[in-house]
Amino acid sequence: MSNEYEKFVVERISAIDWRATEESFEHGTSSARLMRGYLRRAALWVQELQKAQPTPFFEVTQPERWPFFDIARHVDASVRPDAELAAELEAILAERSSSRLVGRICQAALNWASLSPDALARFCVLPDPFEPIILVFEQSGAFWIENGFIDFVAGRVRLTTWEDHLATEPLSALDKAALDAMVDVGAGGDNGDHVRARR
Numbered sequence: 001m002s003n004e005y006e007k008f009v010v011e012r013i014s015a016i017d018w019r020a021t022e023e024s025f026e027h028g029t030s031s032a033r034l035m036r037g038y039l040r041r042a043a044l045w046v047q048e049l050q051k052a053q054p055t056p057f058f059e060v061t062q063p064e065r066w067p068f069f070d071i072a073r074h075v076d077a078s079v080r081p082d083a084e085l086a087a088e089l090e091a092i093l094a095e096r097s098s099s100r101l102v103g104r105i106c107q108a109a110l111n112w113a114s115l116s117p118d119a120l121a122r123f124c125v126l127p128d129p130f131e132p133i134i135l136v137f138e139q140s141g142a143f144w145i146e147n148g149f150i151d152f153v154a155g156r157v158r159l160t161t162w163e164d165h166l167a168t169e170p171l172s173a174l175d176k177a178a179l180d181a182m183v184d185v186g187a188g189g190d191n192g193d194h195v196r197a198r199r
Contacts, residue, residue, distance in 0.1 A: 007085065010085050010089050013089060013106050029155045031143065034135050037170070039162075040165050041126075042067050042129045043162040045129050047166060067162065075119055076115060076119040079114050079119070081110045109133075112129070
């Protein structure tokens, strides 16, 4: 049985005009900020999950797992989204999105939404890792990885190890007004990035 958060994630992704976002570069600055926010949140999760593993989270033979990986499977290896919603998402992405990477990220976001409250209980102080990157897709889906950067044309983010992103400034807020105001890379506050793991 699906939960409301799974439905919400699929509805958000379904509402994206992928062609428009992939051809739009006007939000490059805020998209770069949001991507930094995702990298920081993902790094926080890696740091916490690493505590339960005797070996490095990302082995030398698997560097491609960072930064876009299925975090939910590391929280609960048995997690599975509702079958109908998973099929709906797969059909939407196959029809509308041109990027396999986007598909992988969206499927990981759905897996995340499928986690039970019990599975997340011991991580209640950590933020939802996928919210910033879903916002990237909603406002400016066009990005690619090249020469060690995640590139948005009007802005780009250096792709380094997860440890390097732990010190990134938290996003101050994720509402439209805050996104529209994202001009200076160094700007940002503290209150918007410390939220429940489900938000």
